[in-house]
Amino acid sequence: MTPGEHAPDPRGARSPAEFLARLQALKDWSGLTYRELSARAEARGDVLPRSTVANMLSRATLPREELLTAFVRACGTGPAALEEWRTVRRELEGRRGCGDASDPGEAAPEAPGPDPHPGPDPVPVPEGRHPDPEGPGPAREELPASEQLPASEEPPAPEAPPASEQLPAPEAPPVWPGAPADEPRNPGSGTRFRIRRLLVPAVAVAALVFAGVSVVAFLRDGHTGHPPRTPTAPAAGDVRIRVVGTDFCLGERRGTRSGQVYQVPCAAAGVPLYALAVAGDGRWRIASDHPDYGAGCSGLPSGGRVPDAPYEDSECGDPTRIEEFSLEPYGTPVRGYRIVPAGSATPGGCVTVVGDRAAAWSRLAQAPCAPDAAGQLFDFDRRD
Numbered sequence: 001m002t003p004g005e006h007a008p009d010p011r012g013a014r015s016p017a018e019f020l021a022r023l024q025a026l027k028d029w030s031g032l033t034y035r036e037l038s039a040r041a042e043a044r045g046d047v048l049p050r051s052t053v054a055n056m057l058s059r060a061t062l063p064r065e066e067l068l069t070a071f072v073r074a075c076g077t078g079p080a081a082l083e084e085w086r087t088v089r090r091e092l093e094g095r096r097g098c099g100d101a102s103d104p105g106e107a108a109p110e111a112p113g114p115d116p117h118p119g120p121d122p123v124p125v126p127e128g129r130h131p132d133p134e135g136p137g138p139a140r141e142e143l144p145a146s147e148q149l150p151a152s153e154e155p156p157a158p159e160a161p162p163a164s165e166q167l168p169a170p171e172a173p174p175v176w177p178g179a180p181a182d183e184p185r186n187p188g189s190g191t192r193f194r195i196r197r198l199l200v201p202a203v204a205v206a207a208l209v210f211a212g213v214s215v216v217a218f219l220r221d222g223h224t225g226h227p228p229r230t231p232t233a234p235a236a237g238d239v240r241i242r243v244v245g246t247d248f249c250l251g252e253r254r255g256t257r258s259g260q261v262y263q264v265p266c267a268a269a270g271v272p273l274y275a276l277a278v279a280g281d282g283r284w285r286i287a288s289d290h291p292d293y294g295a296g297c298s299g300l301p302s303g304g305r306v307p308d309a310p311y312e313d314s315e316c317g318d319p320t321r322i323e324e325f326s327l328e329p330y331g332t333p334v335r336g337y338r339i340v341p342a343g344s345a346t347p348g349g350c351v352t353v354v355g356d357r358a359a360a361w362s363r364l365a366q367a368p369c370a371p372d373a374a375g376q377l378f379d380f381d382r383r384d
Contacts, residue, residue, distance in 0.1 A: 001334035005029065010088040016200075017060045019092060023071070024302060030075040031258045033314050035072045046070035050315065052230070058302055058373050062093055102272050108129055134153045155338070231336045231379035234284060234327045238275045238384075241286075242334035243353060244267060244377035246362065250274065252290070252313060259312035261298065261364045263353050272313060276380060283324040283342050288313040299323040300366055303342030311364040327380075335376025341366060 008026045032040070035049035041048030048070040056071070058062045062072070065086060072085045074170040114192060232242060241250040250265035254271045272290040279285045286298035290313065297316040300309045304322045327341040339351035344366065352367035353375035370376060 002151055005076075007081060010085050011089055013092065016062045016092060016096075018063065019088065020060055023063075023068075024306075025058065026075050026077075027053075028258075029309075031256065032075065033037065033257060033259055034318060035293075035315050036257060040076075041070045041074040044070075044073060046073065048074055055319035058305075062089055065089060083372075102251055109293065115225045118359065135301045151331070229379070231334055231377075233329075233334075234276055234337060234381075235379045236276050237382070239380040240266065240269065240275065240383045241274055242379050242381055243375075244379055246357075248353075250364070250378075253294070253361070255313050258310075259296070259314045261311045261313060261359045263357075264362055264363065267361070272325050273383070274298070279324045282326060283326060285316075286339075287316070297321075297323045300344065302345075304341050304346050304349065304366055307346050307349070307366065307368075308348075308354075311366065330373050330377055336373070336379055338373060338376050339378060340369070350375050351378075 007029055008022045010019060010022050027037070030037070034053050037053055038048050038050040046069070053071060056067060068085060068089055069082065072082050077085075088359065092221050111378045118264070119128040229244075243249070243263050245380055246263070248264055249269035250261050251264040251267040251269040252259065252261060254269055272288040275287045275289070277285040277287055278362055288296045289296055290296060295316065296313045298311065298313050299318075300311060300322040301314075301320070302309065303320055314321065322341040324342040326342055328336075328338045328340055330338055340350070341349055346366065348368055349366040350369040350373075351364055353362050353367050353372075354367060367376075
């Protein structure tokens with residue numbers, strides 16, 4: 001719960017899918033994990049199993065009113081806000097009928113934003129771009145007709161030598177002051193001479209460009225002031241997850257309950273402690289051990305349905321979370337490893353440092369895998 005930030009308002013929801021999206025926003029606003037929500041509900045005398053909460057938020061159907069009541073109260077809203085949530089739920093249920101209120105199909109046309117349905121459909125296939133055939137075409141066709149006028153302006157260069165044939169070509173002295181006097185009279189040797197003279201600066205420029213690109217690539221990888229590290233391949237056991245090319249490692253902000261994972265200075269990392277566990281079929285679990293909340297797993301909420309879903313630590317075994325990942329090598333030779341959510345409802349995503357990648361405490365979230373893998377490469381140092 002962010003101080004001064006108002007709780008999400010349900011009154012703008014026009015479909016069950018939008019209503020559920022606001023419930024997810026309410027959980028995010030509360031900053032509580034499923035385990036903490038269940039404990040707070042139990043303290044109030046409500047029944048709110050954490051698995052039930054997770055299932056409720058992963059669907060596009062209206063929750064039962066008693067479940068909604070327990071959840072909204074556990075999130076920390078007051079009586080007035082609770083009544084607003086109940087009222088909106090009743091209106092949506094009455095608008096579509098008890099049998100149709102939970103139909104996710106009708107919600108799709110009204111929600112042009114994030115698609116409530118998991119699957120490959122939300123990923124549009126970009127159409128190729130075609131050059132405009134009318135762009136350069138007409139301009140080039142008109143040139144032959146009008147070329148006779150400008151041509152009369154340029155030919156004086158070749159016509160001038162007959163009038164001043166006794167003198168050396170006027171172009172040679174200013175362009176190539178070191179050339180012999182008889183070379184300009186031989187067009188072939190002059191052309192070869194110009195090519196040789198032009199080739200030297202061209203090669204020099206190409207060398208400078210290559211050196212500049214190398215320096216940019218060197219700096220982009222974060223290797224300023226120290227040689228590049230050889231990334232450590234994933235292996236089962238205790239690890240420290242490092243952001244490639246930086247002095248940042250993954251960790252949480254102690255004292256908060258959200259489980260959000262950030263990049264933090266490796267010297268200050270250690271909350272929680274991480275370990276890799278083989279999950280089978282080439283997949284991995286990233287286990288966490290928090291000094292305050294105990295064992296958990298890194299993952300993405302709501303099955304990765306939200307494109308910018310936060311990468312966070314929470315209890316293991318939640319069926320609505322993505323808790324298994326492919327650790328895919330990138331580059332030849334390998335520069336690092338991508339953390340790719342397995343079975344995400346938003347395909348083509350990678351765990352990514354978002355925001356200012358050069359700053360500490362930038363958060364991690366699901367984002368499209370970039371061709372240059374910027375902010376998406378990690379290595380797994382052994383932890384003693």
